Amino acid sequence: xxxxxxxxxxxxxxxxxxxxxxxxxxxxxxxxxxxxxxxxxxxxxxxxxxxxxxxxxxxxxxxxxxxxxxxxxxxxxxxxxxxxxxxxxxxxxxxxxxxxxxxxxxxxxxxxxxxxxxxxxxxxxxxxxxxxxxxxxxxxxxxxxxxxxxxxxxxxxxxxxxxxxxxxxxxxxxxxx
Numbered sequence: 001x002x003x004x005x006x007x008x009x010x011x012x013x014x015x016x017x018x019x020x021x022x023x024x025x026x027x028x029x030x031x032x033x034x035x036x037x038x039x040x041x042x043x044x045x046x047x048x049x050x051x052x053x054x055x056x057x058x059x060x061x062x063x064x065x066x067x068x069x070x071x072x073x074x075x076x077x078x079x080x081x082x083x084x085x086x087x088x089x090x091x092x093x094x095x096x097x098x099x100x101x102x103x104x105x106x107x108x109x110x111x112x113x114x115x116x117x118x119x120x121x122x123x124x125x126x127x128x129x130x131x132x133x134x135x136x137x138x139x140x141x142x143x144x145x146x147x148x149x150x151x152x153x154x155x156x157x158x159x160x161x162x163x164x165x166x167x168x169x170x171x172x173x174x175x176x177x
Contacts, residue, residue, distance in 0.1 A: 001080060003034040003091070003098045006152070007133030011076060019075055026075070027139035028052045029068050030091075033081070035137070035148060038095035042084030054141035099131040100152060106131075107159040114162055118169035125163035132156060 004010040009027040011019040021027050032051040036043050049061040058064040069089055073081045082090050095101035106128035113121035136152035137145050166172075 001076065001093060001097060003030065003037070003093060004131075004133065005031045005034050005139075006099045006103060006131050006136055007138055009034075009139040013077070021075055022071060024139060024141075025052055025068055026072055028141060029065075029072055031137055031139050032144070033072075033089060033091040034093070034098045035100070037091050037093040037098045037101060042082075042086065042088035042090040044088045048089065051140060051144040054144060100136065103128045103131045103152075103159075104155060107155055107162070110159065110166070111162050114166050114169070118166040119172075122163055122166035122170055122172065125159050125166060128159050129156070129163065 001014060002012040002016075004012070009021060009031045011021055011030065013019055021030050029048065029052050032048055033043055045062050045065060049057050049065055052065065052068065053061065069081065069083075080092055082092055084090055096105065106124055110121045110125035110128060113124055136149040136156070140148065
C-alpha cells in the first residue's frame with residue numbers, strides 16, 4: 001500500500017489501483033494515521049479526535065472515531081489498520097509507504113549528496129519534490145493541519161533551494177522549475 005498526504009489524501013493498493021478513502025473525516029483519519037506510520041507508538045484516541053474533528057468534536061467522540069476506524073478498515077482491507085493493546089490505532093505501513101516520509105528521507109539524502117555529487121543530488125531532490133501534489137496534509141482540519149504542515153512546507157522550500165543549488169553546481173542549463 002502507498003499513502004499520499006502531500007496534497008489531497010489518497011491510498012493505493014499493492015497494484016497501484018486507487019482506493020477511495022471516502023469523506024473528509026475519513027481522509028483526515030487516514031492522514032493522521034499516515035503521519036505516524038512506522039512510529040513506535042500508536043496514535044491515541046485523544047490525538048486522533050483532535051486531528052479529525054479539530055475544534056468541533058462530536059458529543060461521543062470516541063464512539064464516532066471507532067465508527068470511522070471501522071469504515072477505514074473496510075476501505076483499506078484486512079490488517080492495514082490495527083488497534084494497539086495499550087489503546088489507540090496504528091496504520092501498518094512502513095515509513096517509505098507514505099509520500100511525506102519518503103519525501104523527507106529523499107530531501108535529506110539529496111542535501112547530503114549536494115556536497116560530493118551535485119548531479120545525483122539534483123536527481124534525488126527532483127524525485128523528492130515530484131511527490132508533492134498540493135499543500136501538505138490538505139485533508140486535516142485546522143488547527144492540526146497548521147501544526148504539522150508548517151514543518152513539511154519548510155522542508156519543501158529547503159529541498160527546492162538545494163535542488164537549484166545542485167543544478168547550478170552540476171552545470172545544468174535547464175530551467176529551474
